[in-house]
Amino acid sequence: MKKMLLGMICLLIVPFSLRAANVIQEISVGAFSELDVRTVGNVYLIQGNKESVRIESSKDVSDYIVVKNSGNKLTVTTKGLHNWHGKMDIYITVRNLTNAYFKAVGNIQTKNTLQGKMLQLTVNAAGNINFDLNCTQLNADFSAIGNVSLSGSAANAEIHNSATGNVRAGDFRADVLDVHLSGVGNVTLYAGKEISIDASGTGNITYKGNPVVKHLSKHGTGVVKPE
Numbered sequence: 205m206k207k208m209l210l211g212m213i214c215l216l217i218v219p220f221s222l223r224a225a226n227v228i229q230e231i232s233v234g235a236f237s238e239l240d241v242r243t244v245g246n247v248y249l250i251q252g253n254k255e256s257v258r259i260e261s262s263k264d265v266s267d268y269i270v271v272k273n274s275g276n277k278l279t280v281t282t283k284g285l286h287n288w289h290g291k292m293d294i295y296i297t298v299r300n301l302t303n304a305y306f307k308a309v310g311n312i313q314t315k316n317t318l319q320g321k322m323l324q325l326t327v328n329a330a331g332n333i334n335f336d337l338n339c340t341q342l343n344a345d346f347s348a349i350g351n352v353s354l355s356g357s358a359a360n361a362e363i364h365n366s367a368t369g370n371v372r373a374g375d376f377r378a379d380v381l382d383v384h385l386s387g388v389g390n391v392t393l394y395a396g397k398e399i400s401i402d403a404s405g406t407g408n409i410t411y412k413g414n415p416v417v418k419h420l421s422k423h424g425t426g427v428v429k430p431e
């Protein structure tokens with residue numbers, strides 16, 4: 205009976221301990237349209253009605269996180285976490301994002317579809333990238349060590365990729381697409397009207413949508429072909 209009671213107590217204590225170990229920090233921020241993120245940890249972008257930052261971590265990291273508003277730009281940085289082995293998730297809610305720069309050790313992804321007119325993305329990450337976007341004009345530069353996944357749509361898109369990993373953008377429906385590929389990995393693209401390809405990387409390139417090929421320059425290894 206005592207052993208059974210002790211076991212039940214342990215079962216109650218363990219979940220409580222796990223919940224207590226997850227520290228949540230809510231940070232109030234002002235309005236911004238530009239984002240500069242240089243962090244250790246996973247980053248999640250959410251489009252919502254009010255800008256905010258929420259950090260969930262396995263311990264209190266408030267002394268290691270710097271969040272700063274400067275004009276239209278929000279900067280989120282971590283300091284002193286070079287040997288960080290815990291868990292940290294950074295949730296950033298935006299209303300209207302036009303420019304975003306990421307330099308992160310961790311995955312970067314959207315939690316819902318980011319919508320807008322013009323979006324400039326620059327991502328230098330050690331982790332996977334997963335964006336769902338709906339915009340008129342996208343200019344993106346990816347140099348990650350990890351896979352890049354894009355979905356959504358754009359009237360015009362220019363993508364530079366030097367990542368080590370596969371690029372899965374077959375579900376990102378651009379009307380006019382201009383890509384410059386120098387990474388290592390296979391690439392899948394979609395263009396509904398027109399596509400220009402400058403390829404000097406390693407891996408096969410497949411494009412969907414039956415577009416007109418306006419320009420094709422290939423210097424790397426692999427095959428460029430329609431689906």
